[in-house]
Structures are given as C-alpha cells and as structure tokens.
Amino acid sequence: DSGVTQTPKHLITATGQRVTLRCSPRSGDLSVYWYQQSLDQGLQFLIQYYNGEERAKGNILERFSAQQFPDLHSELNLSSLELGDSALYFCASSRQGAFDEQFFGPGTRLTVL
Amino acid sequence: AQTVTQSQPEMSVQEAETVTLSCTYDTSENNYYLFWYKQPPSRQMILVIRQEAYKQQNATENRFSVNFQKAAKSFSLKISDSQLGDTAMYFCAFMKQDSNYQLIWGAGTKLIIKP
Numbered sequence: 001d002s003g004v005t006q007t008p009k010h011l012i013t014a015t016g017q018r019v020t021l022r023c024s025p026r027s028g029d030l031s032v033y034w035y036q037q038s039l040d041q042g043l044q045f046l047i048q049y050y051n052g053e054e055r056a057k058g059n060i061l062e063r064f065s066a067q068q069f070p071d072l073h074s075e076l077n078l079s080s081l082e083l084g085d086s087a088l089y090f091c092a093s094s095r096q097g098a099f100d101e102q103f104f105g106p107g108t109r110l111t112v113l
Numbered sequence: 114a115q116t117v118t119q120s121q122p123e124m125s126v127q128e129a130e131t132v133t134l135s136c137t138y139d140t141s142e143n144n145y146y147l148f149w150y151k152q153p154p155s156r157q158m159i160l161v162i163r164q165e166a167y168k169q170q171n172a173t174e175n176r177f178s179v180n181f182q183k184a185a186k187s188f189s190l191k192i193s194d195s196q197l198g199d200t201a202m203y204f205c206a207f208m209k210q211d212s213n214y215q216l217i218w219g220a221g222t223k224l225i226i227k228p
Binding site: 002033035041042043044045048056058088090092101102103104106107 | 219221
C-alpha cells in the first residue's frame with residue numbers, strides 16, 4: 001500500500017459524458033501527478049500540482065482539467081469523453097517534487113462506451 | 114525531446130535464473146535521474162530502483178541492480194535469483210533536472226517468470 005488513494009476504482013460511462021477522478025496523496029506529500037496509461041502502453045504524464053498550484057503540464061487534452069485543493073487532494077476532470085479516453089488513470093504523489101520518489105495510487109480504470 | 118526505449122516487449126525465464134532488461138534513452142542533458150518501475154497484474158506501479166546520473170556507482174536493491182552506462186545512454190536492470198512474484202511489466206523512466214520532475218516512460222517489458 002503506497003498511501004495514495006484514488007476513487008473510484010472503476011468507472012464506466014458513455015461518450016460525451018463528464019467524470020471526475022479523485023486522488024488523496026500520502027500524508028505530508030505536497031506534489032501530485034496525474035498519468036494516463038492506455039492498454040498495454042507506458043504512462044503519459046498529464047499534469048502536476050505542487051501545494052495547490054499547477055507546476056507542469058504534459059500531454060493533457062483541453063477537455064481535461066485538474067486542480068489541487070487546500071487539503072492537497074486533487075481531482076482530474078474529463079469532459080466530452082471519447083472512446084479513446086478509455087484508460088487507466090494514475091495519481092502519484094511525492095514529498096516536494098525535487099527528485100523525490102513518486103508513490104503511485106492503485107489507479108482508476110475508465111471505460112468509455 | 115527526451116525519449117526512452119525498451120527494445121524487449123516480452124521476456125520469459127525460469128524461476129531462479131538471472132534476467133536483464135534493457136533500456137536506452139536519448140537526452141542532451143547532463144543531470145538527470147533514471148528509474149525502473151514494476152507493474153504487476155494488480156496494476157499498481159512500484160518503484161524498483163533509481164539511479165542519479167552524476168553517480169558512477171550502479172544502484173543496487175537486494176536482488177535488483179542496474180548497469181548504468183552514461184556515455185552509451187544505457188540503463189539495464191538485472192534481476193538475480195528471479196522469483197514468481199517478479200512476473201510483471203517493467204517500465205524504465207527518465208527525469209531531467211529542470212523538467213519539473215516529469216517522468217518520461219518507456220513502453221515497458223513484460224517479464225514472465227516460469228516455475
């Protein structure tokens with residue numbers, strides 16, 4: 001158990017819909033990262049927050065957005081969903097962000113039908 | 114842009130054997146970190162080992178060790194005395210110093226340990 005929690009574990013929805021994925025980092029971790037893993041592929045970095053502020057953006061679509069709240073939990077919002085958005089979405093956290101180990105949550109499996 | 118290449122999509126070995134997974138990367142940076150992550154069937158991502166580029170000594174964690182060749186931009190993972198629980202996808206990842214700590218990932222190697 002990494003100490004990072006993600007909810008829900010599974011999500012099945014239809015095209016065009018909007019969903020919210022939630023992540024709670026390990027106690028004391030200030031950085032939160034979101035990654036997308038499509039079937040049998042490596043991870044793609046989406047976005048990073050540090051202590052409530054966006055720090056870095058990767059390959060995140062405009063239909064996707066995220067935020068980190070004062071209690072440091074983070075949410076990833078996916079809208080106008082398409083079939084190709086079906087993937088495993090991971091959240092990771094680290095103490096500061098400066099080469100600290102990233103601890104991964106169990107992921108949210110999103111299926112868009 | 115940095116890229117990470119894992120040339121072995123799948124490997125299988127007998128239990129107790131030693132196996133080496135290859136990883137090469139492309140960067141013009143001098144300061145960076147390299148990582149190996151394991152993803153078992155549970156899909157949890159677990160850090161196996163990491164290497165700072167400025168360190169010449171290869172990192173070791175119990176049965177796991179790396180062969181870091183900076184000039185060749187190679188970062189292979191050696192698993193000694195392999196166990197059934199080592200069956201997983203293994204991902205190599207790269208992080209440069211000024212990247213805001215983004216990890217750039219390889220496509221992964223599926224490792225199967227046979228009894």
